[in-house]
Amino acid sequence: MAETRHPPQNVPGCLDETVSFLSCPGSYDPVPDKVDVVETHMSLLFFAGDLIYKLKLPVRLPFLDWRTLERRQLDCEREVAVNHDLAPGVYLGAEPLVRSGDGRLHIGGRGETVDWLVIMRRLDSSLSLDRLVSSQRVTEDDLDRICDRLAGFYRKQQPLDLSPQQMLDRWQAQIEIVDACLSDSKFELPHDLTEPVLTALWRYIDRDREQIESRVSQGKIVDGHGDLKPEHIYLGTRVIIIDRLEFDEQLRWSDPFDEIAFLGTECSRLGMPSILPGLVDRMADRLDDRPPDCLLRFYRCYRACLRARLSIEHLLDENPRTPELWPRQARAYLRLAAETLPFDGQS
Template sequence: MQTNHATPQPQVAIAFLSDPRSHDGAAVTRVDTHAAMVFLAGDRAYKLKRAVRYPYLDYATVEKRRAACLAEWTINRRTAPTLYLGVQAVLRGLDGVLRLAPLSDAVDDAANAEAVDWVVTMRRFPDEALFDRMAERHALTPPLMRRLAERIAAFHAAAEPRRDGGGLAGMRAVVDGNIDALQSFPTLFPADRVARLAERSAAALDRLRAVLGDRRRDGFVRHCHGDLHLRNIVLLDGAPTLFDAIEFDEALAVTDVVYDLAFLLMDLDHRGLRALGDAVLNRYVEETGDVGGLAALPLFLSARAAVRAKVLAAAGEVNPDMAAQADAEARRYLDHAIAALEPPPPRLVAVGGLSGSGKSRLAEELAPDLGAAPGALVLRSDALRKRLWGVAETDRLPPEAYAPDITARVYGGLAERARLALSVGQAVVIDAVCASPDERALFESVAADAAARFDGLWLDAPLDLRAQRVTNRRDDASDATAEVVKRQESYDLGAMRWARLDAGRVASDVLAEALKRLV
């Protein structure tokens, strides 16, 4: 809630920004949030900080708003340099006339003009380009979400490592703050449900004590985005673009990179888009190699959901008109937070079959339904082989990259990654040919060593269909050709203990049968 001691907002600045004459006659649309007013005019957006002071931010004076505008511009240019254009002052000259001026002009002309207020000037984009709007109209796709994951992974890699945040202390502060806030709404959140969340969260913090500390020491705590949900992502010039990162409290943004990612994963899961979340998670892990961070993912997802629960509860209290809707959604987020800390046990599913049998598609479609949110980690032999060779997924490898010793390294790498993922509680789907009994036995042994359930699925499809499928592939990690498919006909598969599925049918029928086998 807002506290007092804030200097009243200069109404002349609001009137000036609302006036089409200030924007060469362009119509002005105003969008209000709890902390800002955004004025949309022509191809620009002007973000004016409200003169408010909350427990977590302070925009109470003109000077503080200036500093916040500069911080927002600086921080968000890391991910959206073409979106954030600069900081401008609403200047009042000696004649009383107001004008928008760059920061440098405000400094140079300080003797002749007063900065009434400050704005962040941004390039305007259509609301339909926001990812939350795209989600509502089912316009988000797995390829787009994988590109988003690549953007996030690159951003995290470039972000400044920090050892003064995150870790056990940082997460304990988040969890304790959530529980305290939820307990302050006793008529909204049942006491037994909040107590259950508190108990599960405390157990997770205790279990992850060393993990969280090690990750901070090893550089996984960085100056991240801090508010990475769908509404703060936009499709700009055809590319997923992160914006509106937290600038008002660095402590909220200096955190574990997987906690940063967890807000997006939780948002997708809460909207019923788990498959898209699984696509993001898998691509992010492929890009970063950060399998170990999955150990803390249930706690991170839970904390993000609890944050949303308390924010919605407060919003309902401030705005009675939306209280019923906000309260119902807040309770759903509390349920989400508890469920995240009660994940099913990890399991390993291996999908094998000759080239063109449909392994990769089936593995991708199975993953969201397996294990904890947002789904299983998919380990692909084709992708790992390309990484071991140091080339992009779609680059074609020479024949020597498929020599027996290289293939043995690939399968060993898959087994190693699966072993690590299972050890931190993550379900795994392996996508590999698995033509030999020894290769299949390797993955069975990984599950046995982890005391995890194992299911092996073998896909059968006619030769001509498999050849047609590989011929029609585009931008794929596999190098298989129709000639390779024909050569594979001579493989001696040995005794097949895995469940055999007819993969010559339409993909939806194959998926339905596979899911029945995995119940």
């Protein structure tokens, strides 16, 4: 859900009053003891007692545009709607932040709407999968429960009406973006890390594209989660999966095993590489389906390269926080991508 807890830094000055209001315990009913503020790349989250209030920043990025109030409202409403299935009871609604006649700000009620908030129930962070992975406390039963939850979700999704060529075009466009970033000399990423994995991705699309085409023809591409990371999975009494991607539905269109490969890759980065094969085996049993090993390796390689790209692109921020972190993280992901090689031509 978030990166690190700290005072907001990369926040437009026009939001100073809003951030100050939402950071004050007295702005909430009931009044919490304190309000913790977490800044992500696109939002601010205000942890107030048992609830979280999410404020989307008025930013424009290559994949979204939240500069208008109407677009932020629409995205807040979409976020609540798309997360209902995997996180029932967590996303409580979208509420306006309003200014009343006396000039004061309020959450909900009458007045001029100045912004929108997503209101969420706060979950126990000690039960998040990333915490459990980092402390090596993930059990076989945990993996069973996660896969039961995900398999039930994927089985409910109708196959998308895509042609094999449309899917290949999407893959080529995505790899082009990743290639352009990771090959950009201004980021100074080691050529011996970037070149082998990027070459492997392009070679696969050129030589083994029929495996991707087959997945489309068999109806295996669905409207998935879109951002299936360990920090989005909570292993309480019921498995809860939050932060299903809402701002562009096409970014959710994927093979379930692509998402599983992503989840397993993130678990590997956190120190438990054994989780990935366990996830794949369990999902294969539950979905009665198993892609070729080389396709799974392609998915893993691409996902690791994508995460390397998203890491290094933090340096494009006007005032990047912890700039020394992102090249190190990007290189770690590139090493994970290299672990998948070679994968073209295998089955």
